[in-house]
Amino acid sequence: MDLFEYQGKSLYANYDIAHPNSFLVNKIEDLNDGFELNYPVVVKAQVQVGGRGKAGGIKLANNQDELLLFSKEILGMDIKGHLVERILIEEASEIEEEYYLSFTLDRSEKKYLMMLSAKGGMDIEAVAEENPDDLTMVYIDPSESLSEDVVTEAIVNSRLNLNHKNDLTEIIKRLFNLFVAGDCDLVEVNPLAITSNGVMALDSKVSLDMNAKYRHEEFETIENDIPIPPSEKSAKEKGLNFIKLDGSVGIIGNGAGLVMSTLDVVAEYGGSAANFLDIGGGAKAETVSAALEVLETDESVTSVFINIFGGITRCDLVAQGIVEATKGKDLKWPIVIRLDGTNANEGLQILRENPNERIFITETMNQAAELAVKGNN
Amino acid sequence: MAILIDQNSKVVVQGITGREGQFHALRNRDYGTNIVAGTRPGKGGEEVESIPIFNTVKEAIDATGANVALTFVPPAFAKDAVLEAAYADCELIVCITEGIPAKDEAEMFNLIKNKTNSKLLGPNCPGLISPGKSNVGIMPHEITLPGNVGVVSRSGTLTYQAVHELTQLDIGQSTCIGIGGDPVPGMSFIDVLKNFEEDKETQAIVMIGEIGGTAEEEAAEYIKNNITKPVVSYIAGVTAPPGKKMGHAGAIVSGNKGTAKAKMEALEKANVVVVSNPTKIGQAVKEIM
Numbered sequence: 001m002d003l004f005e006y007q008g009k010s011l012y013a014n015y016d017i018a019h020p021n022s023f024l025v026n027k028i029e030d031l032n033d034g035f036e037l038n039y040p041v042v043v044k045a046q047v048q049v050g051g052r053g054k055a056g057g058i059k060l061a062n063n064q065d066e067l068l069l070f071s072k073e074i075l076g077m078d079i080k081g082h083l084v085e086r087i088l089i090e091e092a093s094e095i096e097e098e099y100y101l102s103f104t105l106d107r108s109e110k111k112y113l114m115m116l117s118a119k120g121g122m123d124i125e126a127v128a129e130e131n132p133d134d135l136t137m138v139y140i141d142p143s144e145s146l147s148e149d150v151v152t153e154a155i156v157n158s159r160l161n162l163n164h165k166n167d168l169t170e171i172i173k174r175l176f177n178l179f180v181a182g183d184c185d186l187v188e189v190n191p192l193a194i195t196s197n198g199v200m201a202l203d204s205k206v207s208l209d210m211n212a213k214y215r216h217e218e219f220e221t222i223e224n225d226i227p228i229p230p231s232e233k234s235a236k237e238k239g240l241n242f243i244k245l246d247g248s249v250g251i252i253g254n255g256a257g258l259v260m261s262t263l264d265v266v267a268e269y270g271g272s273a274a275n276f277l278d279i280g281g282g283a284k285a286e287t288v289s290a291a292l293e294v295l296e297t298d299e300s301v302t303s304v305f306i307n308i309f310g311g312i313t314r315c316d317l318v319a320q321g322i323v324e325a326t327k328g329k330d331l332k333w334p335i336v337i338r339l340d341g342t343n344a345n346e347g348l349q350i351l352r353e354n355p356n357e358r359i360f361i362t363e364t365m366n367q368a369a370e371l372a373v374k375g376n377n
Numbered sequence: 378m379a380i381l382i383d384q385n386s387k388v389v390v391q392g393i394t395g396r397e398g399q400f401h402a403l404r405n406r407d408y409g410t411n412i413v414a415g416t417r418p419g420k421g422g423e424e425v426e427s428i429p430i431f432n433t434v435k436e437a438i439d440a441t442g443a444n445v446a447l448t449f450v451p452p453a454f455a456k457d458a459v460l461e462a463a464y465a466d467c468e469l470i471v472c473i474t475e476g477i478p479a480k481d482e483a484e485m486f487n488l489i490k491n492k493t494n495s496k497l498l499g500p501n502c503p504g505l506i507s508p509g510k511s512n513v514g515i516m517p518h519e520i521t522l523p524g525n526v527g528v529v530s531r532s533g534t535l536t537y538q539a540v541h542e543l544t545q546l547d548i549g550q551s552t553c554i555g556i557g558g559d560p561v562p563g564m565s566f567i568d569v570l571k572n573f574e575e576d577k578e579t580q581a582i583v584m585i586g587e588i589g590g591t592a593e594e595e596a597a598e599y600i601k602n603n604i605t606k607p608v609v610s611y612i613a614g615v616t617a618p619p620g621k622k623m624g625h626a627g628a629i630v631s632g633n634k635g636t637a638k639a640k641m642e643a644l645e646k647a648n649v650v651v652v653s654n655p656t657k658i659g660q661a662v663k664e665i666m
Contacts, residue, residue: 102626105479107590110486110561115626125625142483143491183478188626212478214453245618256558257532257587260613261655267616268654276617281475281515281533282397309534309541311503312397312473312515341517341537365538366656 001208004046006088007222008187008204014218015178018171018200022090028072031089039063040092043070047082055079060092085227093200097161098191100124100135101172103179112140114176116158120191134158146176167199168192175201183212231275231297238290240277247272249372250295250304250333252288254279254313262307265365271373274301281312288321296332304335305372307365308347315339315347323354331358334375338368379507379552380527380572380579381469381496382445386511389414389434389443389467391450391458393425397473397515398449402428405447405512413441435465447504447513448472455500456481460488463495471513472499472563482561489563497563503533503555516540516553524549526662527573529566530585531558531592535613535655539585542659548666551579558587566596574604581607581666583658584649588614591634597643607665608649611658612637 003011012019021037024030024046045057052058057079061067067089077084098121106113116136119127128135136158140146151169160168171192179187188205195202213219228236235242241256245263249271253259256278263273275298279287288306295301308318318339326335335358339347351361360375362368388405392398393415403426406412414429414437421432431437434446446462448455448470455474462470463485470489477500489497498505504514509523520537522544530536536555543550554569556562566584573579582604586593593612600608615637634640641651652661 104626105483105560107560108592108595110483112483113626141487141491142480143487180480183480185479186626190625209479211452211476212480215478243618253534255532255534257530257535257585257613258538260587260617261532261535261538261611263617264613264615265654265656273616309517309537311517311533311537312401313534340541341520341534364656366654 001210001223001226002048003206003208003222004048004086004226005044005204006046006086007225008206011178011182011206012201012204015174015182017174017178018198019204020090020093020200020202022088025071025075025087025089026085028068028075031068031071037089037091041067042090042092043067043074044088044090045074045077045079045084046086046088047079047084049080049082052079057084093193093195093197095191095193095195097194099158099160099193100190101175101192102186102188103176103184104186106139109139112142112179114138114140114154116154118159120193124190146173148173161194164194164199171199171201183209183216185209231294234297235277235294238294239287240279240291240294242294243276244298245273245275247274248300248302250274250277250298250301251307252277252279252291252295252304253307254281254283254309258307258309262305262365262369265369266305266373269369269373271369274298279313283313283318285317285321285324288318289325292322292325301333303333303372303375305368306335306337307368308339308341310339310341310343314343315341316343316350319347319350322359323350326356326359327354331356334358334360336360336362336368336372336375338362338365379510380569380576381552381554382505382507382511382513384409384510386445386513387411387413387441387443388445388447388513389416389437389441391416391434391446391448391462393417393428393430394420395449399425401449401515402447408512408518410511410513413443433465434462434467438465438467444468445513446470448474450474452476452478456485459485459497463489463493463497466493467495470495470497470563471502471504472497473502473504473515474499475501477501477559479560482559486561486563498554499557499563501559502557502562503536505552505554507552508550514555516555520544521553522547522549525551525578525580526583527551527576527579527581528553528583528585529569529573530555531587532585532613535585535587538655539583539611539658542656543583543662546659546663548659548662551576566592567599570596570599570604574606579606581609581662583662584608584610585655586610586612586640588612588617588637588640589635593640594634594643597640597647597649600644600649601647609658609661609665610644610649610651611655612640612651613655615653
């Protein structure tokens with residue numbers, strides 16, 4: 001789960017990572033409340049998209065009048081389709097040098113990867129492309145810790161300012177601690193800066209591993225603070241993996257691979273999917289009813305394709321869920337069902353015993369896709 | 378032959394007293410798999426349908442000679458369970474558990490690699506089956522047929538779809554393996570491909586990938602240089618919208634790789650037959666065998 005800058009910085013606070021004093025603003029009136037920052041301050045749009053500076057979403061205010069002016073300007077601004085609903089007001093510091101630092105998991109090496117560069121504050125992808133020597137890449141074995149020597153070596157190799165070696169080592173180690181102990185998928189700081197107020201992380205791009213939610217109380221608070229479309233919200237509450245798409249064939253399946261593949265097959269038959277909805281492994285009847293309820297809230301759906309290949313999921317439970325959700329109902333759209341795998345015969349039996357004139361059972365994935373696309377027109 | 382498991386494999390089920398653990402242990406035993414033991418701390422000495430339960434994997438191995446562990450332990454305890462099996466010298470550990478934090482996966486992968494001789498399949502995978510011999514996982518064995526095609530996949534249910542397509546055309550399988558779709562899977566495509574290449578029974582290979590990561594591109598490179606058997610492949614997610622990427626670290630690491638198109642092109646360059654729809658896998662295998 002990708003965080004806003006201010007959320008990443010709240011995690012910096014938890015892990016003692018130096019960052020500028022700041023104040024979060026949701027509406028202009030908030031500026032009157034307990035505001036104790038020293039000018040100049042930076043007004044920063046909180047959006048999850050790159051290039052906000054160029055789009056006018058970051059401004060330096062030298063006094064209260066400018067702060068008010070820029071805050072009004074940036075709140076409500078549209079940056080590449082993202083509405084600015086929050087701004088972060090931050091004490092500006094005089095920047096002496098800007099570096100780049102990130103920690104992520106390299107899936108092919110199966111190790112953590114630290115990337116460090118003296119060329120921060122700019123497009124780091126271009127640096128990696130054009131001057132790969134300016135980007136130091138260090139692999140860290142996840143079964144070991146990050147030693148001070150390794151950090152020092154990276155600082156030296158990246159030609160960072162050695163007058164600040166100790167402070168840099170300390171902040172890098174703390175950021176690594178946030179990455180590991182904080183169960184982050186990504187911690188990226190650009191710039192990590194040497195300022196008149198010391199070494200500081202001036203920006204934050206943090207992404208959380210939600211599989212670790214059970215051991216981090218703060219994850220839930222952070223999650224609730226990130227706006228998502230209403231249909232995705234209701235799906236999430238029901239434990240479903242749902243993503244809204246542009247088409248009109250509602251898709252329900254089990255397993256991300258099979259659902260993705262269902263999208264592809266529907267496209268082959270000339271249709272397009274209204275959503276991606278994975279009921280996961282081992283779904284019970286309630287899960288399937290909940291999935292159908294989620295699709296009911298989506299006006300763009302004109303037919304539904306339920307594609308189940310039972311393994312840990314049992315087709316009889318899926319069939320039960322379908323029957324519970326549809327029995328005696330006038331369905332808004334036709335439902336095409338394909339069941340195979342664990343307890344498929346029992347599942348088909350249940351569906352046949354509870355017929356509904358808008359429910360169609362097919363033998364194969366292709367037939368089902370064809371019918372769902374047709375039912376759509 | 379088959380790879381990794383056969384009729385001689387002896388399986389200990391970790392978490393056998395849970396709903397899924399029990400259901401699949403019994404189902405696999407009915408299929409003919411040697412389910413010799415189960416574990417559940419604190420329940421040693423009890424039984425599940427005459428399968429003896431032990432407190433630890435070590436005790437189970439000492440008493441029964443088990444060499445394969447099948448893990449259904451919940452995410453919060455899965456890392457410890459897998460490591461326990463590895464430190465007890467289990468040859469193969471198959472971890473079905475879904476939802477393990479990436480940090481736990483990365484740590485246990487490297488500990489197993491650095492400190493033990495065990496092989497880990499998964500986590501978040503459907504396990505593996507050598508049809509007619511042994512089923513160590515949650516795959517529906519009804520859809521399999523003994524034969525000569527090796528199947529390997531990152532996706533669970535999509536593996537079933539592929540196997541089903543083969544069986545419908547009377548094409549049997551030597552071993553079907555789901556390596557799991559998590560960030561740090563134990564065995565990779567390459568590990569499994571190597572086993573299939575060495576296996577006399579396997580005559581052709583089906584490899585099913587999906588968008589994200591670079592595992593398919595790496596497998597393509599390996600196939601080009603090391604695999605002499607014909608390979609058919611399908612990549613799921615051609616029409617999936619690209620996920621929004623945050624930060625630049627991921628982009629620097631993976632570059633242009635990761636899309637379905639990039640994966641399909643890499644595989645085609647390695648002379649792999651790439652099909653556009655999983656239902657075409659059976660026919661494509663028939664044509665090359």
